[in-house]
Structures are given as structure tokens and as C-alpha cells.
Amino acid sequence: MFIKLILLCCVIVSGAAQAMLVQKQRFTLDNFSTENGQTIAQVAVGWEAYGTLNADKSNVILITHYFSGSSHAAGKYHTDDTAPGYWDAIIGPGKAIDTNKFYVLSSDTLVNANAFDKNVITTGPATVNPATGKPYGLSFPVVTIGDFVELQKALLDSLGISKLYAVIGPSMGSFQAIEWAVRYPDAVQRLIPVIGSAYIDTYSAVKLQRWAYPILQDPAWHNGNYYNKGQPLQGLSTALAYITQDALHPDGFNPRYSAMSTDNSLHHSITALPQAWQQLLQHAQTRATYQDANHILYLVRASQLWRAGMGDNWQQALSRVKAKTLFLPASGDLLLPPALSQHSATVMTAAGNAPQYAEIPGSWGHLDGVVGISAVAQQIEAFLN
Structure with a gap:
């Protein structure tokens, strides 16, 4: 034994x-x-x-x-x-x-x-x-x-x-x-x-709600019953992008992501997505291939109740x-x-x-x-x- x-x-x-x-x-x-x-x-x-x-x-x-x-x-x-x-x-x-x-x-x-x-x-x-x-x-x-x-x-x-x-x-x-x-x-x-x-504290717990919100608002979430249709990828990827940003300090974040002022498309289109945000999303989309939207929601709640x-x-x-x-x-x-x-x-x-x-x-x-x-x-x- x-x-x-x-x-x-x-x-x-x-x-x-x-x-x-x-x-x-x-x-x-x-x-x-x-x-x-x-x-x-x-x-x-x-x-x-x-x-x-x-x-x-x-x-x-x-x-x-x-x-x-x-x-x-x-x-x-x-x-x-x-x-x-x-x-x-x-x-x-x-x-x-x-x-x-x-x-x-x-x-x-x-x-x-x-x-x-x-x-x-x-x-x-x-x-x-x-x-x-x-x-x-x-x-x-x-x-x-x-x-x-x-x-x-x-x-x-x-x-x-x-x-x-x-x-x-x-x-x-x-x-x-x-x-x-x-x-x-x-x-x-x-x-x-x-x-x-x-x-x-309440401030930190509400910050975590920002991680849950994109999932809850994604029509593909289907009130949590999406497993026969596929993950709500837009909501999940957005949530994971927020998680990454919130875990970083500006001193670590800014050198890794493009400055807004150098992004030419932002000067001409209000709907253009900043390159820095696109970089965050690209990384998040990779993580979304093995993570689950509902599981993120449950971990958010467990942390909020701590x-x-x-x-x-x-x-x-x-x-x-x-x-x-x-x-x-x-x-x-x-x-x-x-x-x-x-x-x-x-x-x-x-x-x-x-x-x-x-x-x-x-x-x-x-x-x-x-x-x-x-x-x-x-x-x-x-x-x-």
C-alpha cells in the first residue's frame, strides 16, 4: 500500500x-x-x-x-x-x-x-x-x-x-x-x-462580474444550454480577454500591446477595433478552445462569495x-x-x-x-x- x-x-x-x-x-x-x-x-x-x-x-x-x-x-x-x-x-x-x-x-x-x-x-x-x-x-x-x-x-x-x-x-x-x-x-x-x-471586497467582486457579463449577454450562451450547439465563443473570448488585462499591471501590459495613437485605422473609423484589443482577443480565442463558459461563470461566483x-x-x-x-x-x-x-x-x-x-x-x-x-x-x- x-x-x-x-x-x-x-x-x-x-x-x-x-x-x-x-x-x-x-x-x-x-x-x-x-x-x-x-x-x-x-x-x-x-x-x-x-x-x-x-x-x-x-x-x-x-x-x-x-x-x-x-x-x-x-x-x-x-x-x-x-x-x-x-x-x-x-x-x-x-x-x-x-x-x-x-x-x-x-x-x-x-x-x-x-x-x-x-x-x-x-x-x-x-x-x-x-x-x-x-x-x-x-x-x-x-x-x-x-x-x-x-x-x-x-x-x-x-x-x-x-x-x-x-x-x-x-x-x-x-x-x-x-x-x-x-x-x-x-x-x-x-x-x-x-x-x-x-x-x-465588494469592489473586487463587482470587477469579477465584468468577466461574467460578456458570456451572459452572448445570444449563443442559451442560458447555459449550449453544449449541443457549441461554446458562446464571442462572450467567452471577451471574458478571457478581460481576465488577462485585469491580471496585468500597465507596466507589464503597455510594452506588449500596440499604442492606440499609432493605429492608423482608429483615426478613420469609429468601428475599427484597436490592435491591442485584437491581440488580447486572439490570445483569448486560443484559450477558449479548451475552457468552458459556464465553468468561468461558476468560478466567478465562487470567488465573489469568498x-x-x-x-x-x-x-x-x-x-x-x-x-x-x-x-x-x-x-x-x-x-x-x-x-x-x-x-x-x-x-x-x-x-x-x-x-x-x-x-x-x-x-x-x-x-x-x-x-x-x-x-x-x-x-x-x-x-x-
């Missing part, structure tokens, strides 16, 4: 370079009860792990992923993959989250955005409802950050893992990480929320956290600005559990928590060790 739990990671040496190869696993439940009292039948999510689980299962670090991410946090599925997992810079042998020491595990969430990515396993509106033989669509229940955590808890229970050395996650993953420490304070020893906070403890008083819920904590917002983040992390840290301090705090430098804004994470690798390593 223990051999089966060594799971999935091998180190391939090619010259001086090392590529950590990882295999996707499937976790299933016959049914899952959501926080709003509904039951989902035959739930499945994908997961992967890096490193070796020790004998007493005390070296587990859980990585919880961001809004449009997946469980692919590090390594490659094949040696010829063009890119590794999103946090490969800090997860692996000898890295800040050292897989020579730790067993690092990550799972896809319910309603994962990448519903049609062959490397993602998730249950959501695009999944066929076994009771009807048709995709759930909007009959799928609203799910929350708490639901994501409870499904992860079921996965860990199935592996006999009852303690977490640390829970670490960026953005929406920070929400999940904090909720873990609130719900299971005796199980979580260390907590690192990256580019996130213990709550989402507050630690999922009750009426997130400040009181945060007082239950026993874990040593390190907040890592990004200095230039305009989506979930450092003030949200600072407020969360202040509340924890008032409750008697003063966290550490550092900011991720860079010009990418919110994305610095993903693409710029190596800038705080030393802080993460020191905190873990």
Missing part, C-alpha cells in the same frame, strides 16, 4: 538538466454534498504529486491553484512538453519547495475552467449528468471555495493523509489555502497565501487559524491589491497569530504571483525550513 502512495514522480537526468516527470491521477466520489445542500453524483477531479511521501505522512505540502489554473503546478507530463507546470520555478528537487524533502500534492478544482484540456479532470456544468444523460448546464449547483476544500480533504483522507506541513496557493488558490487553515486548524501547520486575502469560514464574520473565522503564516501579495497587483493581504494580516495579528509579510516585486501585476514567484523563493524556502 505504501508503495502505491509514492506516487508518480521520477527525475530524468539529461546531461546537466533535470526534468521532473509527473502523471495525472483521478480521484472519484460516488456523490458530493455542497455547502448549499445539494448533491452531485459521481464527482471526479484530477491530481498530481511530486516527491516521496514519508513513512508517517508528515511531509505533505498541498498546492491550491488559481482561477484559470489546474493541478499542474510543476514538472512535465512528457520530456518534449514545451512548458512545465506554473510554479516549476519553486517546486522540485533542491528548489524552494524541495521535493527531496516534501511530498507536494495538487488537485484540479470542481468546475475547473479548463474543462476540455486533456490534462484536466473536473466535474462541473460541462459534465454529463448521470441522471439525464445530458450536460448539467445551470442545473449544476453553485459551488464555493469551501466546497473545493472539502473535496481536497476527501482526496487526502483517501490517501491516509491527516496533517499538512503547509498549504500554499496563489490568487483563488490563496482563498482555498486560508479556508483549509480556518476549517482544519489542527491539520495545517504552515500557510502561505500568495496574491490573495481572507476575503473579497470570505474565510464562509460565514457572516470572516474576521472571527480567521481567529481560528493556528498555522504559521506568510502573506505574499504582489506589489503591483491591481486585481487583488496588497491592501487586502495587509488587512487580512492585521486581523490575524489582532487575534494573536501575527503572520509574516513580504511583497513580490515585478511589473506583471497580479501575474507576478505566478510568473514572478522566483523573486520570493528565498522567503518561501526560509519559511518552510
Whole structure:
């Protein structure tokens, strides 16, 4: 049994370079009860792990992923993959989250955005409802950050893992990480929320509604029942373009996209689309080939409803956290600005559990928590060790 739990990671040496190869696993439940009292039948999510689980299962670090991410946090599925997992810079042998020491595990969430990515396993509106033989669509229940955590808890229970050395996650993953420490304070020893906070304020929640609006207004959305007709691509692509822009800081955005004043067509036609917007849309249209419009709507709602403890008083819920904590917002983040992390840290301090705090430098804004994470690798390593 223990051999089966060594799971999935091998180190391939090619010259001086090392590529950590990882295999996707499937976790299933016959049914899952959501926080709003509904039951989902035959739930499945994908997961992967890096490193070796020790004998007493005390070296587990859980990585919880961001809004449009997946469980692919590090390594490659094949040696010829063009890119590794999103946090490969800090997860692996000898890295800040050292897989020579730790067993690092990550799972896809319910309603994962990448519903049609062959490397993602998730249950959501695009999944066929076994009771009807048709995709759930909007009959799928609203799910929350708490639901994501409870499904992860079921996965860990199935592996006999009852303690977490640390829970670490960026953005929406920070929400999940904090909720873990609130719900299971005796199980979580260390907590690192990256580019996130213990709550989402109304301003930020309304900003997220701008991501949902193009989908809801696309006639091809058909009130969520579009699976036999095709994705509402105009609405989905527009939503994904907004998501990309909102995740960037102007210092990272402006050098990458054309200046309006140099776009000759804009001087002659009011209906001409700026080249910068066309570039955003082109990138978004590529993502739209493997993402699902309804899943985006459900993730927006889960994020909008976020507050630690999922009750009426997130400040009181945060007082239950026993874990040593390190907040890592990004200095230039305009989506979930450092003030949200600072407020969360202040509340924890008032409750008697003063966290550490550092900011991720860079010009990418919110994305610095993903693409710029190596800038705080030393802080993460020191905190873990």
C-alpha cells in the first residue's frame, strides 16, 4: 500500500538538466454534498504529486491553484512538453519547495475552467449528468471555495493523509489555502497565501462580474444550454480577454500591446477595433478552445462569495487559524491589491497569530504571483525550513 502512495514522480537526468516527470491521477466520489445542500453524483477531479511521501505522512505540502489554473503546478507530463507546470520555478528537487524533502500534492478544482484540456479532470456544468444523460448546464449547483476544500480533504483522507506541513496557493488558490487553515486548524501547520486575502471586497467582486457579463449577454450562451450547439465563443473570448488585462499591471501590459495613437485605422473609423484589443482577443480565442463558459461563470461566483469560514464574520473565522503564516501579495497587483493581504494580516495579528509579510516585486501585476514567484523563493524556502 505504501508503495502505491509514492506516487508518480521520477527525475530524468539529461546531461546537466533535470526534468521532473509527473502523471495525472483521478480521484472519484460516488456523490458530493455542497455547502448549499445539494448533491452531485459521481464527482471526479484530477491530481498530481511530486516527491516521496514519508513513512508517517508528515511531509505533505498541498498546492491550491488559481482561477484559470489546474493541478499542474510543476514538472512535465512528457520530456518534449514545451512548458512545465506554473510554479516549476519553486517546486522540485533542491528548489524552494524541495521535493527531496516534501511530498507536494495538487488537485484540479470542481468546475475547473479548463474543462476540455486533456490534462484536466473536473466535474462541473460541462459534465454529463448521470441522471439525464445530458450536460448539467445551470442545473449544476453553485459551488464555493469551501466546497473545493472539502473535496481536497476527501482526496487526502483517501490517501491516509491527516496533517499538512503547509498549504500554499496563489490568487483563488490563496482563498482555498486560508479556508483549509480556518476549517482544519489542527491539520495545517504552515500557510502561505500568495496574491490573495481572507476575503473579497465588494469592489473586487463587482470587477469579477465584468468577466461574467460578456458570456451572459452572448445570444449563443442559451442560458447555459449550449453544449449541443457549441461554446458562446464571442462572450467567452471577451471574458478571457478581460481576465488577462485585469491580471496585468500597465507596466507589464503597455510594452506588449500596440499604442492606440499609432493605429492608423482608429483615426478613420469609429468601428475599427484597436490592435491591442485584437491581440488580447486572439490570445483569448486560443484559450477558449479548451475552457468552458459556464465553468468561468461558476468560478466567478465562487470567488465573489469568498470570505474565510464562509460565514457572516470572516474576521472571527480567521481567529481560528493556528498555522504559521506568510502573506505574499504582489506589489503591483491591481486585481487583488496588497491592501487586502495587509488587512487580512492585521486581523490575524489582532487575534494573536501575527503572520509574516513580504511583497513580490515585478511589473506583471497580479501575474507576478505566478510568473514572478522566483523573486520570493528565498522567503518561501526560509519559511518552510
